Amino acid sequence: MIWGVLILLAFIWGSSFILMKIALFDSSGDPVYSAMDVAALRINIAAIALLPIAIYQFKNVDREKWVWILGVGTFGNLLPAYLFASAQTELPSAIAGMLNSLTPLFTMIIAVLLFKTSISRSQLIGLVIGFIGAMLLISDGGNFADVFIGETGISIFGCGKIALATLFYGLSVNILKNKLLEVGAKTIASIALAMVMPFAFFALINSDIPTILLENPSGLKSMLAVVVLAVIGTAAALAIFNALIKWTDALTASSVTYIIPVFAAMWGFLDGEELTVWHFIGGMVILFGVALVKRSGSGKK
Numbered sequence: 549m550i551w552g553v554l555i556l557l558a559f560i561w562g563s564s565f566i567l568m569k570i571a572l573f574d575s576s577g578d579p580v581y582s583a584m585d586v587a588a589l590r591i592n593i594a595a596i597a598l599l600p601i602a603i604y605q606f607k608n609v610d611r612e613k614w615v616w617i618l619g620v621g622t623f624g625n626l627l628p629a630y631l632f633a634s635a636q637t638e639l640p641s642a643i644a645g646m647l648n649s650l651t652p653l654f655t656m657i658i659a660v661l662l663f664k665t666s667i668s669r670s671q672l673i674g675l676v677i678g679f680i681g682a683m684l685l686i687s688d689g690g691n692f693a694d695v696f697i698g699e700t701g702i703s704i705f706g707c708g709k710i711a712l713a714t715l716f717y718g719l720s721v722n723i724l725k726n727k728l729l730e731v732g733a734k735t736i737a738s739i740a741l742a743m744v745m746p747f748a749f750f751a752l753i754n755s756d757i758p759t760i761l762l763e764n765p766s767g768l769k770s771m772l773a774v775v776v777l778a779v780i781g782t783a784a785a786l787a788i789f790n791a792l793i794k795w796t797d798a799l800t801a802s803s804v805t806y807i808i809p810v811f812a813a814m815w816g817f818l819d820g821e822e823l824t825v826w827h828f829i830g831g832m833v834i835l836f837g838v839a840l841v842k843r844s845g846s847g848k849k
Contacts, residue, residue: 553792557785557804561648562811564781565641566819568633570773574766581770583637585755587630589771591741591748593778594625594786598738605735606742614743616727621740624720625782626747631713638706640821645812646831647710652838653678654718662719663726670840678837682711684830724793733790737783809835 571586573579581589595602609617636644653675659665728736761767789804809831816823 553788554804555807557788557792558807559811560781560785561804562645562808563815564777565632565636565645565648565812566815567773567777567781568636569641569819571770571777572633572636574764574770579637580764580766581757581760581774582755583633584630584751585757586633586774586777587626588748588751588755589757589774590629590633590778590782591626592745592752593775594782595738595741595745595748597779597783598734598741598787601734602738602742605732606739609731609735609739613728613731616723617731617736617740618743619723620720620728620736621742621744623716623723625741625786626744627716628713629748629782631709631716635706635709635713638703639710640816640823641819642809642813642816642821642823643702643827644706644710645816646809646827646834647682647707648714648812649809649831649834649838650678650682650711651714651717651721654715655721656718658715658718658722663722674837674840676837677840678834681830681833681835681837682707684826684833721793724790729794733794734787736790737786741783741786 568586571581572583632644639647656665656667656671657675660667724736761771764770792804813823813828813831
């Protein structure tokens, strides 16, 4: 049951990277919608899809939980939506999907630092290995020092945005597990999105989305990609993921990122993205590090 849910989520989120690419660029690689437009549309559409649930459930949630749900909306949805979309203006979608597998590592780091979860030697080794894998992926087999001076074939700033997004995911996952365990999964997803929707709406005030939709030949296709990304990749997937955290634990739920790179790389390959053997080696090293972290368990409080 749990593995089936993990694979379903991995397929949905692994497909999200190619959907973002379709939303951002046309078939010639020319820009369609901006990263801010894609992120804001994604949040607004997902929030509207779940708004009836949010309105119905809002009165049933204790006020003391509101700040934590807002934290989930901000760190688990709003900020990562922009960071991922922005990063994909600089990175191939497959590499973005591979770097997303850093999420369980940050989940564990935050669990240790903020929620007093113990850490084993094996988990510490896994963290180091995961970091090395990320450096291998970014450096494309070159000198690690080149990563920090921007002389690799991959944007260090784009990779940094993905890393920051996964850090925020790790924080959100820990909030869900430690502060919102008794709140329903659909309730959290719907109210979290409703709380951040005003910020996403504000971001669209001066956008030229209507003009692009009507005048750009790829405007409708890209908008459809955003709608699927929002309704399936955000609204539906969030409700499933929040439920998974409640069934298992933060690390097990975040280990969905074991499988996401497989689907992200598959879509990237089908779309003609250039991937080298070092990209796959780096991705596999990251996953090995994550596996060490996961195998040792999440520790005791």
